[in-house]
Amino acid sequence: MSHIIYIIKHSLFNRKNIYILILFLVWLYRVDFIPAEVGGVFVAMQIGSILLILFIILLNNPSILNRIYLSYSQPLKGLLVFYFFGLVSISWSIMPFFSGFLAFQNIILIILWFWFLGKFPTFFTLEKAFIISALFIGYIEAIISRILFEHSLYIHFLSPGSISAIILSYSFAEYLRKNCGQYRKKFLIRSFFIALLLLVTSTSSGANISAAFGICIALLLSGQFMWAFFLSLFGIYLFLNQDLMNQLFLTIMPGKNMDMIESATGRSNLWKIQMELAQKRPLLGYGYACIERAASLTGDIKSPDAHNNYIGIYGSLGTVGIVIFFLFHFIPSILYPLKRLKRKGYVGLLSAICCASLNGYTYGFLSGKACAITVVYFQLIVLLYLYSKFDRNG
Numbered sequence: 001m002s003h004i005i006y007i008i009k010h011s012l013f014n015r016k017n018i019y020i021l022i023l024f025l026v027w028l029y030r031v032d033f034i035p036a037e038v039g040g041v042f043v044a045m046q047i048g049s050i051l052l053i054l055f056i057i058l059l060n061n062p063s064i065l066n067r068i069y070l071s072y073s074q075p076l077k078g079l080l081v082f083y084f085f086g087l088v089s090i091s092w093s094i095m096p097f098f099s100g101f102l103a104f105q106n107i108i109l110i111i112l113w114f115w116f117l118g119k120f121p122t123f124f125t126l127e128k129a130f131i132i133s134a135l136f137i138g139y140i141e142a143i144i145s146r147i148l149f150e151h152s153l154y155i156h157f158l159s160p161g162s163i164s165a166i167i168l169s170y171s172f173a174e175y176l177r178k179n180c181g182q183y184r185k186k187f188l189i190r191s192f193f194i195a196l197l198l199l200v201t202s203t204s205s206g207a208n209i210s211a212a213f214g215i216c217i218a219l220l221l222s223g224q225f226m227w228a229f230f231l232s233l234f235g236i237y238l239f240l241n242q243d244l245m246n247q248l249f250l251t252i253m254p255g256k257n258m259d260m261i262e263s264a265t266g267r268s269n270l271w272k273i274q275m276e277l278a279q280k281r282p283l284l285g286y287g288y289a290c291i292e293r294a295a296s297l298t299g300d301i302k303s304p305d306a307h308n309n310y311i312g313i314y315g316s317l318g319t320v321g322i323v324i325f326f327l328f329h330f331i332p333s334i335l336y337p338l339k340r341l342k343r344k345g346y347v348g349l350l351s352a353i354c355c356a357s358l359n360g361y362t363y364g365f366l367s368g369k370a371c372a373i374t375v376v377y378f379q380l381i382v383l384l385y386l387y388s389k390f391d392r393n394g
Contacts, residue, residue, distance in 0.1 A: 045360040110378050175189055343388075
């Protein structure tokens with residue numbers, strides 16, 4: 001309880017923190033619930049809120065950019081390099097301001113979470129701040145989506161499901177660690193079931209599959225090879241028996257239909273169009289976050305999201321962009337925690353990053369417009385560095 005009070009105190013009992021929280025919630029509401037086509041005051045709401053967040057942070061922490069640069073965390077610095085390349089893409093983008101702002105916005109979000117999570121002096125308060133803030137974002141989105149869109153327990157909304165899959169993977173992996181204390185075990189198992197409720201009621205097939213993948217990674221890393229083998233075998237069996245898998249999804253996900261499942265909710269058509277367009281500009285692409293806009297301009301399909309991180313990055317930033325992403329960020333993000341598995345938090349982070357990476361095959365939360373999933377993923381990458389400041393023992 002003392003850790004929870006500490007987190008609330010350092011999150012809310014400060015005028016600056018309250019301002020940033022309000023601005024962040026305004027930004028989150030705009031990007032996840034108000035279509036960009038509405039324009040006008042709502043676009044100004046997004047731009048103004050994110051720039052004010054940066055202004056308040058820099059006003060009180062002018063050296064934060066230097067601290068990030070000196071973090072010696074390749075996954076974190078690599079992610080910044082990737083988005084700086086996205087910022088440079090304004091020189092060839094089909095929508096220069098759009099590309100520049102979205103890339104700059106992600107840089108600000110990384111700074112925000114580096115600032116917020118860096119405030120906690122112990123591993124336990126930091127871990128709780130991460131889990132509580134992520135679940136808070138997930139449940140806020142789940143509640144708002146049910147108020148605005150559909151008054152039902154079950155609703156298909158991607159962000160809450162994906163966030164819950166990440167937290168579920170992290171909590172389960174850390175719970176399995178041999179030296180996890182009883183107090184921490186209780187917190188992690190509670191977090192697991194709170195996330196599970198959010199996952200089940202969000203009805204996202206991509207999030208469910210990603211959660212299963214994250215759990216499988218956790219089992220492997222914890223030495224539970226038999227359970228990991230049976231879970232993998234079950235997944236392969238479902239994959240080879242598509243009719244059974246589709247019926248299972250229909251059973252556990254109200255609101256879906258067979259056409260939506262078999263076509264990945266229409267994403268397969270979008271991916272095909274995007275790949276055809278990407279091959280016309282293979283080196284540098286159409287500019288950060290612009291492959292989906294290029295697809296929309298053809299008149300064949302309308303989508304505000306590429307629905308695939310990797311196709312989205314390739315189409316928007318070309319071969320150069322996808323190489324930068326994998327070489328400077330993705331591969332280091334896997335290797336960094338692999339080298340630190342004996343330390344608290346890193347088994348959970350690796351499982352959560354694997355979960356999020358697989359989820360990136362169905363939602364382009366890193367390749368285009370930022371959303372709640374983007375925010376929680378940035379938390380994971382920031383934690384790769386911040387956890388390294390604590391002890392090296394289990």
